[in-house]
Amino acid sequence: xxxxxxxxxxxxxxxxxxTHAGETLNLSQSAVSxxxxxxxxxLNATLFHRHAxxxxxxxxxxxxxxxxxxxxxxxxxxxxxxxxxKEEIFGELRVTxxxxxxxxxxxxxxxxxxxxxxxxxxxLMLEERVLDLPMxxxxxxxxxxxxxxxxxxxxxxxxxxxxxxxxxxYLDEHGRPSTMADLAQHRLICMNTTSTQVxxxxxxxxxxxxxxxxxxxxxxxxxxxxQAVLNGLGIGVLPxxxxxxxxxxxxxxxxxxxxxxxxxxxYPEELRHSKRVAAFRDFxxxxxxxxxxxxxxxxxx
Numbered sequence: 655x656x657x658x659x660x661x662x663x664x665x666x667x668x669x670x671x672x673t674h675a676g677e678t679l680n681l682s683q684s685a686v687s688x689x690x691x692x693x694x695x696x697l698n699a700t701l702f703h704r705h706a707x708x709x710x711x712x713x714x715x716x717x718x719x720x721x722x723x724x725x726x727x728x729x730x731x732x733x734x735x736x737x738x739x740k741e742e743i744f745g746e747l748r749v750t751x752x753x754x755x756x757x758x759x760x761x762x763x764x765x766x767x768x769x770x771x772x773x774x775x776x777x778l779m780l781e782e783r784v785l786d787l788p789m790x791x792x793x794x795x796x797x798x799x800x801x802x803x804x805x806x807x808x809x810x811x812x813x814x815x816x817x818x819x820x821x822x823x824y825l826d827e828h829g830r831p832s833t834m835a836d837l838a839q840h841r842l843i844c845m846n847t848t849s850t851q852v853x854x855x856x857x858x859x860x861x862x863x864x865x866x867x868x869x870x871x872x873x874x875x876x877x878x879x880x881q882a883v884l885n886g887l888g889i890g891v892l893p894x895x896x897x898x899x900x901x902x903x904x905x906x907x908x909x910x911x912x913x914x915x916x917x918x919x920x921y922p923e924e925l926r927h928s929k930r931v932a933a934f935r936d937f938x939x940x941x942x943x944x945x946x947x948x949x950x951x952x953x954x955x
Contacts, residue, residue, distance in 0.1 A: 659693040662686055663701065664722040667715065670708045727790040744773035747930045751796035754876030755917075756780040759895050760796070760938075767937045774930060782850035782875075787922050794921045794934055798852040801920045808920040809935070811942045816855045816912035818862075819896070819903040820889040831889075831907060838866045841888030843879050846872040858912035859891050898948055 665675040666686060676686045694701050701715035711719055730746075751760060756778060764776065785791035788805055795801070801808050818837075831837050844859045845851050849872075869888070873879050876892060880900070883890035889906050893915075897903055919938060925931045 662689045667719040743771040743933045746775040748777040748792045750779040750785045750792040753780040757877045806920045811917045813914040818906040824886045841869040843871045843882045843890040854912040
């Protein structure tokens with residue numbers, strides 16, 4: 655298979671347009687079109703459905719795009735490792751973690767990392783789906799359970815508990831519950847138990863819901879839950895790491911919480927010597943250490 659044609663195909667599939675792919679590749683639309691047509695003829699297959707609104711991959715096109723995407727990721731990883739410098743930390747690092755941890759804990763701390771390494775480019779991918787590190791969907795993951803793949807380097811960072819929090823003004827107006835049963839008189843804000851989340855969080859929420867909760871707001875991520883709680887809407891189920899950055903929150907029913915949720919940092923064995931990965935790992939480890947110290951000082955752990 656002609657590598658140049660495959661590169662052009664990948665750009666077209668990624669852009670969904672001959673024109674946009676041509677701009678990326680510095681080629682004319684007609685040149686791109688000729689290369690795609692030639693590739694289709696060599697494979698004896700139609701790779702795109704042509705529509706007025708753009709190009710849509712056929713089933714055969716999807717198969718080829720999956721292969722070209724995996725190859726592209728591998729090549730990017732190889733280039734990154736080759737360019738790793740002993741003196742400098744630079745280049746792109748793709749980090750994946752959950753929406754809640756990424757938006758509420760990690761992102762607010764990234765200015766410190768950029769201050770240390772201004773040439774680093776972080777691609778932060780926040781989603782509940784577990785990306786495949788060995789297949790290079792990401793370089794580094796922070797996960798709320800121990801990774802199962804054998805070819806990953808992993809480091810346990812800390813543990814998290816799901817707890818109940820509310821704003822003092824809300825509790826002053828509606829009362830402070832003393833038992834789980836008292837939550838029936840309050841509005842509960844939580845992730846929907848059918849949403850993708852760690853099982854400990856879902857189990858804790860399901861336990862609360864056995865107490866005949868009448869008024870609820872469900873959100874598909876903890877960032878939304880936090881915003882509703884901060885605006886005095888009710889009592890929220892939130893990970894305990896939020897209280898360091900939002901000390902105005904008041905814990906409700908301090909005797910009740912989920913089981914511990916382990917937090918792991920993981921990356922592929924092949925990135926063991928990556929300077930960017932090492933810089934990110936060391937940064938997160940130091941931030942976790944400072945986080946634990948402050949939590950202990952405040953008596954929150």
